Amino acid sequence: MSSLPDLSVDGLIRHLNASVSPAHSVEYSASRLLGAGFVETSFASLNEGLPPQGFIADAGILLAWKLPQQAIRQFRIVGAHTDSPCLKVKPLPDSGAFGWKQIGVEVYGGILNNSWLDRDLGLAGRVVLNDGSVQNVRIDQAVARIPQLAIHLDRDVNDRGLVLDRQVHLSPIWGLGQYRPGEFSEFLAEHLSVSASEISFWDIALFDLTPASLLGHDQSLLASGRLDNQVSCWAATEGLMSTSAHSGDTASVIALFDHEEVGSESTHGAAGPRLAWLLEALHVGTRTEFHEALSRSHCISADNAHAVHPNYPDRHEPAHRPLPNLGPVLKVNANQRYATSPESASIFLQTCDLAGVPHQVFVSKNSMPCGSTIGPITSTQLGIPTVDVGVAQLSMHSARELCGANDPALLARVIAHYFAV
Numbered sequence: 405m406s407s408l409p410d411l412s413v414d415g416l417i418r419h420l421n422a423s424v425s426p427a428h429s430v431e432y433s434a435s436r437l438l439g440a441g442f443v444e445t446s447f448a449s450l451n452e453g454l455p456p457q458g459f460i461a462d463a464g465i466l467l468a469w470k471l472p473q474q475a476i477r478q479f480r481i482v483g484a485h486t487d488s489p490c491l492k493v494k495p496l497p498d499s500g501a502f503g504w505k506q507i508g509v510e511v512y513g514g515i516l517n518n519s520w521l522d523r524d525l526g527l528a529g530r531v532v533l534n535d536g537s538v539q540n541v542r543i544d545q546a547v548a549r550i551p552q553l554a555i556h557l558d559r560d561v562n563d564r565g566l567v568l569d570r571q572v573h574l575s576p577i578w579g580l581g582q583y584r585p586g587e588f589s590e591f592l593a594e595h596l597s598v599s600a601s602e603i604s605f606w607d608i609a610l611f612d613l614t615p616a617s618l619l620g621h622d623q624s625l626l627a628s629g630r631l632d633n634q635v636s637c638w639a640a641t642e643g644l645m646s647t648s649a650h651s652g653d654t655a656s657v658i659a660l661f662d663h664e665e666v667g668s669e670s671t672h673g674a675a676g677p678r679l680a681w682l683l684e685a686l687h688v689g690t691r692t693e694f695h696e697a698l699s700r701s702h703c704i705s706a707d708n709a710h711a712v713h714p715n716y717p718d719r720h721e722p723a724h725r726p727l728p729n730l731g732p733v734l735k736v737n738a739n740q741r742y743a744t745s746p747e748s749a750s751i752f753l754q755t756c757d758l759a760g761v762p763h764q765v766f767v768s769k770n771s772m773p774c775g776s777t778i779g780p781i782t783s784t785q786l787g788i789p790t791v792d793v794g795v796a797q798l799s800m801h802s803a804r805e806l807c808g809a810n811d812p813a814l815l816a817r818v819i820a821h822y823f824a825v
């Protein structure tokens with residue numbers, strides 16, 4: 405099936421609904437790239453002559469590229485992350501109490517605890533079987549729920565605030581009766597049409613079953629789980645698909661990493677070596693020429709930004725309050741929590757002008773610690789000048805987030821122009 409680049413919000417909604425785990429996000433983006441004529445290869449084939457338009461998809465990481473007609477003298481890279489804060493099923497999850505069956509979960513990243521309460525939750529992730537094969541699994545049923553304590557049993561919760569112990573109060577229920585060790589594994593096996601004894605290990609998380617939806621009287625907003633950072637993964641993928649092969653000497657690369665929400669330090673994270681492996685394999689020349697190429701290169705690190713919240717305007721620096729649908733946000737931090745430099749910013753701003761896309765600027769308040777993302781990590785690893793940008797959103801790290809319905813396509817347009825320069 406051939407796929408054309410699709411910058412419509414419906415295209416993004418399909419991406420969001422498909423991307424219920426990092427592996428599913430990678431699988432969906434890979435299917436888009438395959439449809440657009442990109443050729444799949446693997447990290448184990450880096451020495452076998454890489455296709456001029458190709459990708460590598462491995463668990464939660466996806467790297468894709470378009471090579472120029474001439475020898476590569478520089479790279480243009482868009483980085484983003486495929487993971488979102490969530491609840492992951494523990495290796496020995498079967499538990500329960502007082503006639504309730506529960507699943508033991510481990511908190512992944514900085515979730516907003518309360519946002520996971522009273523939602524119907526499905527299961528998604530990867531399962532490795534004893535024969536070494538890996539299967540993505542997605543169970544689109546209301547399998548589990550973390551019920552909030554009734555107001556009658558928690559009378560002062562609204563005044564005191566909801567305090568949840570992450571070990572005690574976040575265990576989902578998933579049935580009634582006496583729990584039995586091995587039951588979760590058997591349930592999983594049934595969905596994979598294998599026997600429980602064939603399952604070796606898994607990386608499975610809960611996800612909110614509610615699909616992405618336009619919101620507002622004018623449908624100007626978009627509500628979904630995992631907007632951070634599927635919006636950027638989608639914009640990077642569709643942006644790369646939109647651009648034609650470069651006639652000059654610039655290679656276009658997208659790098660969608662896993663594990664950003666837990667610090668990026670893993671084989672598949674931005675602090676791992678995989679992007680460097682790829683760039684080195686793509687570049688033909690001496691090691692010194694490779695370093696020269698890196699020094700001429702540029703990277704856009706795309707991750708969502710905080711829009712100003714109308715009920716909490718004091719949380720923003722007064723002169724830097726991003727709003728939805730006013731274009732991508734340039735993120736700046738003097739203390740290098742963002743990688744943005746004057747030079748790297750300037751390339752991004754020029755590209756916005758070229759694409760006819762407005763932009764905004766975010767700087768955090770001095771009294772508020774600034775978040776970070778993959779930008780400073782990739783730029784530290786590779787020495788490539790990097791700019792941190794992203795779509796403005798509310799409720800970051802909630803199970804259900806909110807952004808402008810137009811901004812993702814604006815970011816994708818900037819990325820398409822960035823690769824075309």
Ligand code: CO
Nearest residue numbers: 632633707708
């Ligand atoms: Co993020």
